[in-house]
Structure formats: C-alpha cells, structure tokens
Amino acid sequence: MHVLILGARAPACLEWARAFRAAGWRVTAGDSLAWPITRASNAIHDYVRLPEPRTETKAWLAALKACIETRAVDLVLPTCEEAFYLAHGRDCLPCRVMTSDFSLMHRLHHKGWFAEMIRDWPVSAPETRLLESREDVAALSDEAGNWVFKPAYSRFANRALIRPRAEALSNIRPTTDQPWVAQRFVAGREHCSYSILLDGRLTAHACYHPRYRVGRGSGIWFEPTDPAPIRVFLERFGTQTGYTGQVAFDFIESPDGRCHAIECNPRATSGVHLFDDQPNALVAALLGAEGVLTPTHAPRQVALAMLLFAAHKHLFDRQFWRDYHRARDVVTRPGDHAPLPAQIPGLAEIIGRAIARRSGLLAAATADSEWNGQTL
Incomplete structure (x- = not known):
C-alpha cells in the first residue's frame, strides 16, 4: 500500500x-x-x-x-x-x-458559522457575533475589552485582538467576503483536542494543554489532558456531522469547570504527536479500526522551537527547564535524526x-x- x-x-x-x-x-x-x-x-x-x-x-x-x-x-x-x-x-x-466534504469543512473553518452550529450543545461557544462591516465593529467599541476579535478565516491566533482598547478596532475592516467575528472573552485553562473520525465514528482522541507557544500562535509543548466534557463533545460532533478525517478544536475550561469550544481546525494539529509511541494503532485508527485510540501520558515538545522561541522568555525559570528536559522531542527519533x-x-x-x-x-x-x- x-x-x-x-x-x-x-x-x-x-x-x-x-x-x-x-x-x-x-x-x-x-x-x-x-x-x-x-x-x-x-x-x-x-x-x-x-x-x-x-x-x-x-x-x-x-x-x-x-x-x-x-x-x-x-x-x-x-x-x-x-x-x-x-x-x-x-x-x-x-x-x-x-x-470530509468541502461544504462541511467550510462550515467548520468559518469561526462564526462553527459557533452557530454548536450553539445549543452542552459544550458550546462563547457568545459570538459576525462582523461584516465597520458599523458592526463600532457597535462593540464601548465594551471592546470584553471581546476577542479575529478574522472568521484565520489560524494560529493570527491578527487576533484579545480584549483590545476601543481605538485598536479602527484597524478592523471586515466585509461580507472577509468577515471577522467578535467572541466574548472567557478566562480559564486552554485545552486543544485532536481526533480522527470515520463517517462520524470516533477512532482516536487526544487532548492537551499547550503550555508553551510561538508567540500567541502554535503550541510547541504538549501536556496531555482529558476533560470528560470534551470527549463527550467529540462523540456528539461525530454523530451530528458524519465527519471523516482529522479534526481539532480549541477549548477554554473556565474556573467553574465548564468547557467552551472556541474554534475548529478541520485538519491535523500537534495532537497527533501524542500517538508517537503507537504508530501501528494510529494508522489502524485512521483506516477505521474498532474502539477509540487514546494517548499515553508523557508530554511532548518541538525541542528546537522551545529553544528558539520560548527559552529567552524563561532563561531563569526552573520550571521551564524541567519541562524541557522531561518532554520527548517530536522531531528526532532513534534511527531518524x-x-x-x-x-x-x-x-x-x-x-x-x-x-x-x-x-x-x-x-x-x-x-x-x-x-x-x-x-x-
């Protein structure tokens, strides 16, 4: 094959x-x-x-x-x-x-449409407003500090404005073709899920906390987590959509224990690295094996990115260096350096x-x- x-x-x-x-x-x-x-x-x-x-x-x-x-x-x-x-x-x-089919992937990729799709689910998105004009943006200027603004089509928190000052909104110029969304800010712990589904059936599932990032974007250190509401959310997602392929979601777990789905990435993400010690089972899950593959508990990291993009911020932070030394690098592998x-x-x-x-x-x-x- x-x-x-x-x-x-x-x-x-x-x-x-x-x-x-x-x-x-x-x-x-x-x-x-x-x-x-x-x-x-x-x-x-x-x-x-x-x-x-x-x-x-x-x-x-x-x-x-x-x-x-x-x-x-x-x-x-x-x-x-x-x-x-x-x-x-x-x-x-x-x-x-x-x-999956293109129309479903489009609906998931658009941050406003995704929030609307899961509005009545037990794990739903924070209040989300679609912005298609300068007037839509201006309507939120008095309470801009309560919102997160981001393009409806975006990735890695690119161009996101988190609880900005009102004057920063002047840089947002949404249109019907290139809309933005405003999503009510929720404080809490971030979780990222990565899952594989085949015709809506969950075959692999992992969740992790990205303790270190490149700026506000891509995670480079992955601590496995397993909030039960997120697993339930994925099961419902499969049943409701019939999705096939890799899919990832970002969540915020608020202090009261509620999980809020922030956005969807209908593609692979770093969560796949949590299965690095189960290669045969991972391929079998992609092809539709029975059961749900879950990861082992060891943290993983992109070690070079940790040194290039995170270490300078944590030079004298003992916890950072402990985390660095205890996580397995996802790039190197015995026999493949x-x-x-x-x-x-x-x-x-x-x-x-x-x-x-x-x-x-x-x-x-x-x-x-x-x-x-x-x-x-």
Whole structure:
C-alpha cells in the first residue's frame, strides 16, 4: 500500500510518515517547499514538490492526480490547510482521500458559522457575533475589552485582538467576503483536542494543554489532558456531522469547570504527536479500526522551537527547564535524526518567503496553502 502525505513542512506530516512506515506502507511526502522537514526523514521513500495550492489550485490538483496515477498511490492524507483544496477537488482524484466534504469543512473553518452550529450543545461557544462591516465593529467599541476579535478565516491566533482598547478596532475592516467575528472573552485553562473520525465514528482522541507557544500562535509543548466534557463533545460532533478525517478544536475550561469550544481546525494539529509511541494503532485508527485510540501520558515538545522561541522568555525559570528536559522531542527519533538539522534550511526557506512577500514568519509559513473563504 502507498500513501501520499501532504504538508511535508509540518511535524504532523513527519509523525504520520513514521507511523505509515512502521505499519509497512510505502510513503511519499509532498509540499510546495523545496526543503521541508519531512523530506529529510528516512521514513519516506519519495518526495514530490508540488505547485502552491492557494495560487495554483488547478495545477496543484493536476500534479496530485499525475502523482497518484504514476506512483500508484492508494491514499492521500493532508496535514495542513491544503485539506480544503483537496476536499474541493477530491472527486477528480483516483484514490481514497482522507477528508470530509468541502461544504462541511467550510462550515467548520468559518469561526462564526462553527459557533452557530454548536450553539445549543452542552459544550458550546462563547457568545459570538459576525462582523461584516465597520458599523458592526463600532457597535462593540464601548465594551471592546470584553471581546476577542479575529478574522472568521484565520489560524494560529493570527491578527487576533484579545480584549483590545476601543481605538485598536479602527484597524478592523471586515466585509461580507472577509468577515471577522467578535467572541466574548472567557478566562480559564486552554485545552486543544485532536481526533480522527470515520463517517462520524470516533477512532482516536487526544487532548492537551499547550503550555508553551510561538508567540500567541502554535503550541510547541504538549501536556496531555482529558476533560470528560470534551470527549463527550467529540462523540456528539461525530454523530451530528458524519465527519471523516482529522479534526481539532480549541477549548477554554473556565474556573467553574465548564468547557467552551472556541474554534475548529478541520485538519491535523500537534495532537497527533501524542500517538508517537503507537504508530501501528494510529494508522489502524485512521483506516477505521474498532474502539477509540487514546494517548499515553508523557508530554511532548518541538525541542528546537522551545529553544528558539520560548527559552529567552524563561532563561531563569526552573520550571521551564524541567519541562524541557522531561518532554520527548517530536522531531528526532532513534534511527531518524536527520529531521533535526533539516529544520534549519526549512526555516530559512520560510524566512525567505516572508521577506519576499513582506509578511510575518507565521503568515509566510501558511501563505501558499491556507484557505480564507475565496471561491475555488
């Protein structure tokens, strides 16, 4: 059997490559970058460089189809937001594609529509208002400090304004095509879930607290947690939607023990690393094995990112260094160390894109594959 795993720049892709290799599959990884981290791993047999899905969607799908046909690929698995382009074009691809239908993924990706979808669920979203004009924003200016403002299509807290001053709202210019949402601020402990479902049936589930992050964005240290309401939420989500594929949610657990669903990411996230010591079971869960796979309790981390993006803030914090030494790195693995130094050229390539596109580093890391509601 042959799997093509997309989003090779992501450590999640590396995790899946190792899992499929352990399960006896032939593994090809794909991305638009020349030197993504997964390319350096001995878990993959081949690497294919693809066009950028966001700007060259038709060419990207054509290249995928050619790759599937010439390499006899049996399964395509996305890990980043190329999942949206894959879902939109999956009917033209001659193999199994691990995504849900595009319309459901769109509904989940749009932060306002997702909040509306789960409004009456036991675990629901905080009060959320859709903002499609400057007037919508101005209506909240007197109580801006009670709200979180963010684009309806966004990721990694990119451009989010958390309890801003009223004058900061002047930078928000929503439209009907590029709306924002305002979500009432809820204080508490953050949990991130990662799950796999097949036709609505939960087959794998993990939850974690991202103790350390790159800025306010992506988590880089993952402490397993297991709030019961979140597991119940995922079971209901599967029943209500019939979802297939990987899906992740962000939650806030308030001091009274209630969990609030903040947003949905219908793709892979760092939660997949919590299954790094169960590779065969992880692949079986993706393919629909009975039961629900759950992770072991050890924390994981992206060790180099901890040193580059978090250590300078915690130089004299003993707890930080204890956490660093007790967590397992998700990039290195016995017998597969090349991805560790491969992070440097991969990061350099993204820095080059950030300079060329005059954007921040996080924005440059996703600019070629993210989907922001534009017509496909």
